[in-house]
Amino acid sequence: MNVSIIVIGDEILIGQVIDTNSGDIARMIEPCGWHVNDVQVVGDNASHILQAIDRAFESSDVVLTTGGLGPTKDDLTKTTLCQYFGGELYENADVLENVKEVVAKRGLKLNDLTAAQAIVPSSCKVIQNRVGTAPLMWFEKDAKVLIAMPGVPFETQQMFREAVLPLLLEKYNSNTSIEHRTLLITGWSESRLAMEINDWEDALPSYIHLAYLPKPGLIRLRLDGTHSDNDFINKELDKYRDELIARFGKDVLHPDDLTPPEILLHHLNRLGLTIATAESCTGGNIAHQITSIAGSSSAFMGSIVAYSNDVKHRVLGVHNETLDTYGAVSLQTVEEMAQGACNVIGTDCAIVTSGIAGPGGGTPDKPVGTVCIAVKSPRGIVSAVHHFPGNRSRVIDRATTTAIISLIHELKKI
Amino acid sequence: MNVSIIVIGDEILIGQVIDTNSGDIARMIEPCGWHVNDVQVVGDNASHILQAIDRAFESSDVVLTTGGLGPTKDDLTKTTLCQYFGGELYENADVLENVKEVVAKRGLKLNDLTAAQAIVPSSCKVIQNRVGTAPLMWFEKDAKVLIAMPGVPFETQQMFREAVLPLLLEKYNSNTSIEHRTLLITGWSESRLAMEINDWEDALPSYIHLAYLPKPGLIRLRLDGTHSDNDFINKELDKYRDELIARFGKDVLHPDDLTPPEILLHHLNRLGLTIATAESCTGGNIAHQITSIAGSSSAFMGSIVAYSNDVKHRVLGVHNETLDTYGAVSLQTVEEMAQGACNVIGTDCAIVTSGIAGPGGGTPDKPVGTVCIAVKSPRGIVSAVHHFPGNRSRVIDRATTTAIISLIHELKKI
Numbered sequence: 001m002n003v004s005i006i007v008i009g010d011e012i013l014i015g016q017v018i019d020t021n022s023g024d025i026a027r028m029i030e031p032c033g034w035h036v037n038d039v040q041v042v043g044d045n046a047s048h049i050l051q052a053i054d055r056a057f058e059s060s061d062v063v064l065t066t067g068g069l070g071p072t073k074d075d076l077t078k079t080t081l082c083q084y085f086g087g088e089l090y091e092n093a094d095v096l097e098n099v100k101e102v103v104a105k106r107g108l109k110l111n112d113l114t115a116a117q118a119i120v121p122s123s124c125k126v127i128q129n130r131v132g133t134a135p136l137m138w139f140e141k142d143a144k145v146l147i148a149m150p151g152v153p154f155e156t157q158q159m160f161r162e163a164v165l166p167l168l169l170e171k172y173n174s175n176t177s178i179e180h181r182t183l184l185i186t187g188w189s190e191s192r193l194a195m196e197i198n199d200w201e202d203a204l205p206s207y208i209h210l211a212y213l214p215k216p217g218l219i220r221l222r223l224d225g226t227h228s229d230n231d232f233i234n235k236e237l238d239k240y241r242d243e244l245i246a247r248f249g250k251d252v253l254h255p256d257d258l259t260p261p262e263i264l265l266h267h268l269n270r271l272g273l274t275i276a277t278a279e280s281c282t283g284g285n286i287a288h289q290i291t292s293i294a295g296s297s298s299a300f301m302g303s304i305v306a307y308s309n310d311v312k313h314r315v316l317g318v319h320n321e322t323l324d325t326y327g328a329v330s331l332q333t334v335e336e337m338a339q340g341a342c343n344v345i346g347t348d349c350a351i352v353t354s355g356i357a358g359p360g361g362g363t364p365d366k367p368v369g370t371v372c373i374a375v376k377s378p379r380g381i382v383s384a385v386h387h388f389p390g391n392r393s394r395v396i397d398r399a400t401t402t403a404i405i406s407l408i409h410e411l412k413k414i
Numbered sequence: 415m416n417v418s419i420i421v422i423g424d425e426i427l428i429g430q431v432i433d434t435n436s437g438d439i440a441r442m443i444e445p446c447g448w449h450v451n452d453v454q455v456v457g458d459n460a461s462h463i464l465q466a467i468d469r470a471f472e473s474s475d476v477v478l479t480t481g482g483l484g485p486t487k488d489d490l491t492k493t494t495l496c497q498y499f500g501g502e503l504y505e506n507a508d509v510l511e512n513v514k515e516v517v518a519k520r521g522l523k524l525n526d527l528t529a530a531q532a533i534v535p536s537s538c539k540v541i542q543n544r545v546g547t548a549p550l551m552w553f554e555k556d557a558k559v560l561i562a563m564p565g566v567p568f569e570t571q572q573m574f575r576e577a578v579l580p581l582l583l584e585k586y587n588s589n590t591s592i593e594h595r596t597l598l599i600t601g602w603s604e605s606r607l608a609m610e611i612n613d614w615e616d617a618l619p620s621y622i623h624l625a626y627l628p629k630p631g632l633i634r635l636r637l638d639g640t641h642s643d644n645d646f647i648n649k650e651l652d653k654y655r656d657e658l659i660a661r662f663g664k665d666v667l668h669p670d671d672l673t674p675p676e677i678l679l680h681h682l683n684r685l686g687l688t689i690a691t692a693e694s695c696t697g698g699n700i701a702h703q704i705t706s707i708a709g710s711s712s713a714f715m716g717s718i719v720a721y722s723n724d725v726k727h728r729v730l731g732v733h734n735e736t737l738d739t740y741g742a743v744s745l746q747t748v749e750e751m752a753q754g755a756c757n758v759i760g761t762d763c764a765i766v767t768s769g770i771a772g773p774g775g776g777t778p779d780k781p782v783g784t785v786c787i788a789v790k791s792p793r794g795i796v797s798a799v800h801h802f803p804g805n806r807s808r809v810i811d812r813a814t815t816t817a818i819i820s821l822i823h824e825l826k827k828i
Contacts, residue, residue, distance in 0.1 A: 011627050013450045015440030016636070018432060022455070026429030036427045038462065041436070041453035048452065055469065071605045072626045073615065106603075106803075113605040131803070133605075152628075154804045189520075191527040191547075194486045201487065212486045213425050214566075222430070277698075277719075283705025284691075284698030287719045291697025294773055294806055296721075302729070303719035305691075305701045311716035311759055315729075345725055359708055389520070389545070390568045392708055 001172050002037040003029060004056035008068035008077050009151055010043045021066040021149075024157045028165060033178045034062075044068055046080045053084055053146065061144050062168065064160075067151030069134035071113040078121065078137075081148055085139045087123030095120060095135045098128045124148075127163045131155050136164065145171070177230040181223045181241040182257035185248055186405055190214045193221075200243070207233065208240060216394070217401040218253060218260070253408060260404040261289045261296075267411035268299035268349070273378070275407075276345035277303040278316055278337040280328065281355035281371055285400045302345045306337065312354075316340030329354050329366050331383045334374035338381050349411075350376040351403045355386075357395045371399040375407040382410060415586050416451040417443060418470035422482035422491050423565055424457045435480040435563075438571045442579060447592045448476075458482055460494045467498055467560065475558050476582065478574075481565030483548035485527040492535065492551075495562055499553045501537030509534060509549045512542045538562075541577050545569050550578065559585070591644040595637045595655040596671035599662055600819055604628045607635075614657070621647065622654060630808070631815040632667060632674070667822060674818040675703045675710075681825035682713035682763065687792070689821075690759035691717040692730055692751040694742065695769035695785055699814045716759045720751065726768075730754030743768050743780050745797045748788035752795050763825075764790040765817045769800075771809045785813040789821040796824060 005025060011017040022039045029036070037059045042048040049068075056063040068077030082089055096118035103110050117133045120126055127136035127147075132155040137148040147164055149156045185193065190212050194201075201210050207227050213220040223240055227233035245252050254263045268275055277286045287303035290296050306312040309323050317340040318333055326332040334352045341350040355371025362368035369390070374383035384406070388398040419439060425431040436453045443450070451473045456462040463482075470477040482491030496503055510532035517524045531547040534540055541550035541561075546569040551562040561578055563570045599607065604626050608615075615624050621641045627634040637654055641647035659666050668677045682689055691700045701717035704710050720726040723737050731754040732747055740746040748766045755764040769785030776782035783804070788797035798820070802812040 010625055012437070013440060013453065014444060015437030015450075016627060016634070018434055018437050020432055023426070023429035023432050026427060030428060036429075037457075038466075039427065039453075039455035041455075043451075052452070070626065070628075072608045074623075074625050108603055108606075111605055111609055113609050114603075154808050189522055189528075191485045191525055192522075195525050195527045209488070211424055211488050212484065213430060214484075220430070279698075282702075283710075283714075284693075284701030284717055284719065285705075287698030288696075288702045291699075291719070291721065292807060292810065296697075300697075301722045302725035303698055303717070303721075304729075305698065305705075305717035305719070307705065307711055307717075308715045314760070315716070315718075315758060344729060346728070393706060394568050396706065 001034045001062065002060040003034055003062045003064060004037050004060035005039045006049070006052045006056055006063060006065040007039060007041045008044065008049060008065055010074065012041050012067070013043045020153050021151065021156045024153065025064060025160060028161055030178065030180075032165075032169065033176050035178065044074050044076050046076055046083070049077065049080045050084055057144055062172070063144070063146040065146065065148045066156050069148065069150045071117055071133070077148060078119075081137065081139065081146070082121035082123065085121065085123040085141060085146075087121045089119050090122055091118050092120050092126055092135070095126055095128065098130075098135070099133045102129070102131070102133050127159070127167070129155060129159055130162070131158050138167070177227055177233055179225045179230070179233050179237055180257075181237045183221045183241060183244055183255060184253040184258075184263075185219045185221055185251050186217065186253050187251045188219060190219055193219060197244075197247070204240065205236070208236060215401070216398045217405060220257070250412075253405060260401055260408065261293050264290065264404050264408050264411075265293055265296055265299055267408060271411060271414055273299065273349050273411075274301050274347040275299050275349040275351070276301055276341040276347040278341035278350060278352045279303060279305050280307060280312070280353055281357045282353045282396055282400050282403070283307065285396055286351055286353065286403055289400060289404065301347050304341060304344060312337060316344060327366070329356060329370060329372055331372055331374070331385065334372045335381050335383050338374040338376040338383075342376055348378060349407060351407050353399050353403050355395070355399060357392045357399075359392060369395050371395065373399065373403045373406055375403065375410055377407060377410040378414060379410050382406065415448045415476065416474040417448055417476045417478060418451050418474035419453045420463070420466045420470055420477060420479040421453060421455045422458065422463060422479055424488065426455050426481070427457045434567050435565065435570045438567065439478060439574060442575055444592065444594075446583065447590045449592070458488050458490050460490055460497070463491065463494045464498055471558055476586070477558070477560040479560065479562045480570050483562065483564045485531055485547070491562060492533075495551065495553065495560070496535035496537065499535065499537040499555060499560075501535045503533050504536055505532050506534050506540055506549070509540055509542065512544075512549070513547045516543070516545070516547050541573070541581070543569060543573055544576070545572050552581070591641055591647055593639045593644070593647050593651055594671075595651045597635045597655060597658055597669060598667040598672075598677075599633045599635055599665050600631065600667050601665045602633060604633055607633060611658075611661070618654065619650070622650060629815070630812045631819060634671070664826075667819065674815055674822065675707050678704065678818050678822050678825075679707055679710055679713055681822060685825060685828055687713065687763050687825075688715050688761040689713050689763040689765070690715055690755040690761040692755035692764060692766045693717060693719050694721060694726070694767055695771045696767045696810055696814050696817070697721065699810055700765055700767065700817055703814060703818065715761050718755060718758060726751060730758060741780070743770060743784055743786055745786055745788070745799065748786040749795050749797050752788040752790040752797075756790055762792060763821060765821050767813050767817050769809070769813060771806045771813075773806060783809050785809065787813065787817045787820055789817065789824055791821060791824040792828060793824050796820065
């Protein structure tokens with residue numbers, strides 16, 4: 001089944017807010033064998049919204065809209081949908097009850113504007129929003145369905161999964177399975193990898209498609225399989241994935257679609273090891289990436305973000321002599337930081353960075369993008385100098401991912 | 415002038431990658447008085463790409479596409495554009511030279527697949543990509559323009575600003591100014607704020623529009639002004655912004671569109687103060703947010719991410735008695751962590767968090783979302799318990815922003 005998504009909001013069009021709702025929805029409908037045909041982003045403008053609905057219904061049976069349901073004047077979605085599907089706006093008593101509950105849970109008082117969230121078109125079936133004040137609305141026309149959802153990401157994510165998806169599953173039976181396998185490969189450029197497996201890719205059956213998803217420091221290879229027989233397509237995908245694993249051996253960072261921090265925690269837990277980070281140029285981002293994973297406290301104990309040399313020396317125990325002789329961005333310094341992090345935090349492993357994220361601070365010897373990375377594991381300390389292209393945030397991202405991958409490579413050998 | 419953006423790539427439609435290019439472009443064209451009319455996201459599918467181009471040209475004079483220009487088989491944009499605009503594919507010698515240079519800079523060898531990036535439609539004018547291998551392509555048809563750009567965000571961002579935007583400015587003169595003012599307000603819900611300024615908003619002139627952009631812990635109020643006279647609209651916007659500032663006084667976090675970490679650094683630099691963070695549940699994210707700002711090393715010295723109680727005690731000096739009596743998530747603990755952070759890192763100020771980000775770890779007394787925040791400034795230590803709704807990443811985000819804002823409020827009083 002085809003699904004079209006319409007994202008409504010001036011704030012998206014002018015680039016003040018990034019749309020994450022369409023991706024969240026896509027990931028949730030994929031296991032049902034449904035497919036997002038297209039996403040349209042339009043402003044808070046009635047004629048644009050109406051045109052987008054017409055276009056979406058051309059290609060899809062189900063249209064999902066997000067946004068434009070707030071209580072303020074700039075939000076027009078509700079009146080526009082009433083115009084499109086007919087009926088009139090009225091105050092729904094059940095919605096009002098729900099709005100009162102949500103507002104009370106937030107410790108706030110109900111005001112007139114929030115109460116107006118209970119006004120809905122008579123042409124829709126209301127789906128109560130348990131986690132926000134804007135009700136979800138289910139419209140039907142000519143055997144097609146449009147569901148209007150709020151723009152706040154966590155509300156849409158939670159209510160789509162809990163309430164909308166079950167209703168869609170009830171209404172639409174899917175008889176095509178779409179399954180995926182994703183491998184993470186390191187140490188290859190996209191084009192070199194594509195040449196290496198060109199013949200293999202050409203020989204893939206028509207029901208399997210290969211996609212390349214390059215990320216800083218790694219490439220995700222995704223096999224998409226589409227077939228009426230779910231067992232068959234899963235077996236086929238496993239077979240072709242195993243062929244890739246056999247071919248790329250140690251360059252396969254992981255045979256499933258996990259993120260580098262998830263893979264790192266998997267190996268730390270497997271080995272019963274603990275970890276700390278000592279970060280200069282990544283400024284806490286490695287610790288943040290690791291602690292974003294639920295359950296990370298089983299292995300992650302803490303970090304020292306040592307931005308100044310004084311902190312590198314006093315807290316992590318890097319010798320002043322080392323800093324003076326080799327500089328803060330040197331293999332000698334990051335190796336001492338790695339030992340210091342394990343000592344101070346009391347862990348088995350450490351991930352360490354020191355570099356020049358830019359835009360300032362570069363020298364001819366150590367230009368912006370130079371990052372020294374050290375990792376300590378039961379195998380000892382390993383360190384290397386890297387040169388990452390791009391602006392400050394890109395250097396921080398690349399250094400973060402590369403540092404995490406460096407330790408994964410060490411732990412895989414144990 | 416209206417601009418339409420077409421984002422091409424299966425990886426966006428299935429939610430594996432989030433599109434940030436359209437927002438980047440929107441922010442860059444806004445100062446020119448141009449307007450993104452709509453964004454369409456379509457898969458790597460020739461007929462969908464062709465349909466999207468037709469639709470885009472219906473509403474806009476300029477169409478920008480991103481993505482689908484990679485060297486691998488799943489990328490179809492180039493052949494599809496050749497089909498749409500006519501001509502034939504040929505190898506462009508200048509592009510080949512450029513590809514060789516880019517590849518050499520990355521320390522890689524040129525292979526056949528990367529060399530094929532030099533094959534372009536004869537119907538386009540090539541814009542060399544200084545930072546990647548996929549050339550940008552400028553097509554014209556019936557006095558309208560389509561520019562195809564790569565999907566890699568930093569390539570698109572840099573090449574659009576450096577090469578595409580100047581060419582567009584040369585071709586199109588704008589005689590309408592669109593200007594903005596953004597205020598950050600804390601301590602208000604969106605609906606309460608909207609009611610408070612309802613009459614004021616109704617009385618705004620037709621050339622000024624107010625938008626509400628709620629973010630976790632704060633609301634951005636944006637005034638958009640559209641007028642042929644640039645001086646006039648800037649004066650008008652300043653006037654209405656000043657009225658809002660006069661009305662909301664201390665709840666105005668900042669009178670410009672800065673992020674909370676930028677505002678924090680502004681005040682630290684203004685006062686000549688240094689800062690450390692001591693983070694438990696935010697796991698380094700506060701340090702990461704601060705160090706993402708270029709120049710943050712003027713004030714930011716370092717952090718202790720104290721995930722385990724052992725690190726809170728040994729490194730930050732929190733008394734075991736305090737941890738035993740009140741628990742790690744308590745005002746007593748975060749206040750001792752604040753003092754410890756300033757002592758250990760050697761700073762004037764500190765931002766501290768300890769809480770339960772979930773999904774596990776909650777108790778009846780301290781459910782998931784409970785976060786204790788302390789800030790230390792020359793005014794002393796201030797602490798409070800907060801309860802944030804949502805999942806792990808939302809709790810971390812809310813706690814990060816709230817903690818930064820807490821210290822800003824203290825520094826504003828100095």
